[in-house]
Amino acid sequence: MRTFAVLLLAATATACASSSELAPEATQSAGQTTGDAPWRPIELGELPPGVPVPVQISAEARFHALDFYVPRATRVGLRTAPAEPRFAAVDTVLYLYKQGPTGWGRYLAKSEDARNTPWSELQGTLEPGTYRALVKGADGAAGVAQVELDCPGCLPTTTCVFGDTFRNIRLEQTVKVEQRRSRSRPTPT
Numbered sequence: 001m002r003t004f005a006v007l008l009l010a011a012t013a014t015a016c017a018s019s020s021e022l023a024p025e026a027t028q029s030a031g032q033t034t035g036d037a038p039w040r041p042i043e044l045g046e047l048p049p050g051v052p053v054p055v056q057i058s059a060e061a062r063f064h065a066l067d068f069y070v071p072r073a074t075r076v077g078l079r080t081a082p083a084e085p086r087f088a089a090v091d092t093v094l095y096l097y098k099q100g101p102t103g104w105g106r107y108l109a110k111s112e113d114a115r116n117t118p119w120s121e122l123q124g125t126l127e128p129g130t131y132r133a134l135v136k137g138a139d140g141a142a143g144v145a146q147v148e149l150d151c152p153g154c155l156p157t158t159t160c161v162f163g164d165t166f167r168n169i170r171l172e173q174t175v176k177v178e179q180r181r182s183r184s185r186p187t188p189t
Contacts, residue, residue, distance in 0.1 A: 041065040047133055049154045052146040054083045057090060057137040066133045066147055070126045074153025078133055079121040083144040090143035094120035095134040104132055112138055
């Protein structure tokens with residue numbers, strides 16, 4: 001049984017290494033573990049809009065994947081940032097993939113050193129589908145970063161874009177206040 005598992009693993013590794021759908025830098029070498037290759041990243045689950053997700057990048061766990069669903073064509077912003085101000089900057093590289101009928105395929109976009117910072121940022125309009133943000137440390141960088149998704153069109157339909165209460169309108173990321181106006185109240189007589 002153990003021999004079968006090793007042969008299956010070797011066959012899978014060969015298939016992955018020769019696949020034309022992998023990112024150009026996705027070449028496999030012996031001894032890599034989960035999280036140490038773009039086609040076998042550490043799966044961190046869902047990337048909810050507006051909720052930063054921390055990512056611990058290390059030599060043993062370089063690639064981290066977060067998935068999100070876009071229900072309709074919408075403008076999306078995806079970025080890496082410091083996990084906390086007290087942490088040192090981690091030079092990150094951010095990739096965006098779209099799930100297709102045969103898997104994730106080639107990356108759609110890549111960002112490194114956005115706005116002359118070590119952080120990464122991607123913006124654009126995405127069509128409906130399931131997407132993956134893949135984060136890695138640039139040139140072996142290690143540390144803690146966070147991944148953020150700005151996608152007002154990705155909010156569940158049961159969520160009110162104006163917040164749970166009237167006062168929360170100012171705090172919601174989906175609402176941009178263009179002008180504030182108050183009316184004076186009549187004084188009681």
